[in-house]
Amino acid sequence: MKTQNEALETLLAQDYEHGFVTEIESDTFEAGLNESVVRAISKKKNEPEFMLAWRLKAFEYWQSLKEPHWAHLHYPAIDYQALSYYSAPKTPGQGPKDLSEVDPKLIETYNKLGIPLKEQEWLAGVAVDAVFDSVSVATTFKAKLNEMGILFCSFSDAVQEHPELIQQYLGTVVPYTDNFFAALNAAVFSDGSFVYIPPGVRCPMELSTYFRINAKSTGQFERTLIIADKDAYVSYLEGCTAPQRDENQLHAAVVELVALDRAQIKYSTVQNWYPGDENGLGGIYNFVTKRGECRGPHSKISWTQVETGSAITWKYPSVILKGDHSVGEFYSVALTNHHQQADTGTKMVHLGEYSKSTVISKGISAGKAQNTYRGLVKIAASAKGARNYTQCDSLLMGTECGAHTFPYLESKNNTARVEHEASTSKISEDQLFYLAQRGIGTEDAVSMIVNGFCKAVMKTLPMEFAVEARKLLGLSLEGAIG
Amino acid sequence: MMLIIKDLHVSIGDKAILKGLNLSINPGEVHAIMGPNGSGKSTLANVLAGREDYQITQGSIEYQGLDLTRLSTDERALQGIFMSFQYPVEIPGVSNLYLLKSALNAQRKKQNLPEIDAMDFLNIVREVMKQLQIDETYLYRDVNTGFSGGEKKRNEILQLLLLKPSLCLLDETDSGLDIDALRIVADGINLIRDPKRSIIVITHYQRLLDHVVPDVVHILSAGKMVAEGDRSLVARLEAEGYEPFLEKKTAGAA
Ligand SMILES: Nc1ncnc2c1ncn2[C@@H]1O[C@H](COP(=O)(O)OP(=O)(O)OP(=O)(O)O)[C@@H](O)[C@H]1O
């Protein structure tokens, strides 16, 4: 182990000439990506050898790839050498000192979301102390969860404390060979979440990354791994409803879910990364690979997502239905405004007999935004009696936006049944007038109509999350009409 | 005065629809407006409610001393103007309950009152629904979605009774109602007759006016009021049709 470290240090030292890590003590690596960066990340995390080896293989593979451009997205080429690949949470010295230094636009947004001041300070990366309250709350629960044998911790901690589970499951659903961004993530991911629910345990509370994600406003390569062992159940919430104040940066996360026999995983996301301003400046490029595998019979995985953020979203939460009678669900609301572009959808891959999937996608476009649904339903020869139902609705606001639907179907078993429904509609003047006549202002009316349009998806969200999501939809559409 | 309309001219695009309309209403009065199809009755109601596509090219509208034309649609609603739509729109995914509550809370907000307590609200709504013999399940259905014509109209009156406006514009609330429903709706309207409230009833038929007895009856034709009288005018109209009132048109056609 020691020689390994020494070897690393030598390598690190070499790389000074490439100018990538000038101060090892600092929180942020300098821009640039090469093998030494990958090694340096692994070293910072004090990772066991198998992790480093895996990262390096991923990096090597990534170098052989070209960035994909099949999606209905337009953005300037990303210079991967211009990005920094490791960034710890901001320290008070780097961020704004107090709220008076924070962009008033940001504070206004927080106020509208009803986020208390203390949290505002913390979200803005001002007073790191404020985080501690929440952290201690989290650890209280952690002890309780531990009693039930549930593991819920950061990915880094899991690598240290449960390397055997990581080694057994990491990359088994999303291998680093999966795609360009998955390979990149595998090579350089800095942290993320880990959940393991032991056999027969029903996790008694929603697990959430709300706090940690916020604390790491600079983390762009997370990796989440959730394992529900036989007969286990877990509901997991990802993201936060507060706008992230990130610059025009790349965010390439990977999420892997594994559901063993009769296990159920419900994964809900409210994604509200900074979408760029009304002129399309700034914002996050969000390239995420999310996939779940129903590994055992009668297992079930549900994805619910409400996407309102990011300048660019490239995201296809998928389910591999390996187990017989397994169930995959995808419920999505994707809202794009101004110059946002979203190319999102799902893949349902039916391998098991009588596996069943449901896809409900609601796309809303306003301003000059482009919203694309891309769905693949694949029925393997083995998937006798498989069934899929897909419903795909688009709502347009204004005349300059666009909605596109690309359903793909590949079926190799003629006992399978697949249904697809699609619609495109506009918010009508009649509806707005009717609501205004009842005293409801345009913004509230739009939000009401849009939420109505999304109802089938919203009702699959856990309660408080749905409330937040509803607020968020309204907020994201401000100024979209009138 | 509740409402004073003077020499009102309104067009949609290039088309002039109201051409010098006058109308004054005192608080507590019920005015019936009758007139042939396309004469501009709904247009008048829409203009009062503040629909955007309509351009006021001339004239004035004063409501409770306010220049109505300066207020937005929702502001007018909050100032007490309510229109029962001739064709109520469907809003999929939005429950009737949610709409009713939002409308009521918008009003309360305007009056600096806190949002209504959920239980209080349910009690009030249930009471009104009972009056109108609307099944409680309609609270949980999407606004007007899949409602029959008559159900939509009854739903409008439900909102009317809940929001208690000062000026009610009822645009053909009676059409589409069966005989029993007509009586129920009429009873509902009579219930809100009040010395401080005015009601404009737009209708084609006498039967509603037999239940909701108007103080004044107007006949609107080709964008203008052409006759005015008491309830006896309705009976005359039933007997003779619009023909005798449309002198100009007849003259023009001859
Ligand atoms: N949006 C519009 N664009 C063009 N013309 C319109 C529009 N709305 C109404 N009109 C026209 O204005 C005239 C008056 O219509 P309005 O609906 O006010 O009549 P009405 O008296 O309510 O008729 P009805 O008894 O049939 O309900 C009609 O000729 C109608 O075609």
Ligand SMILES: [Mg+2]
């Ligand atoms: Mg009409």
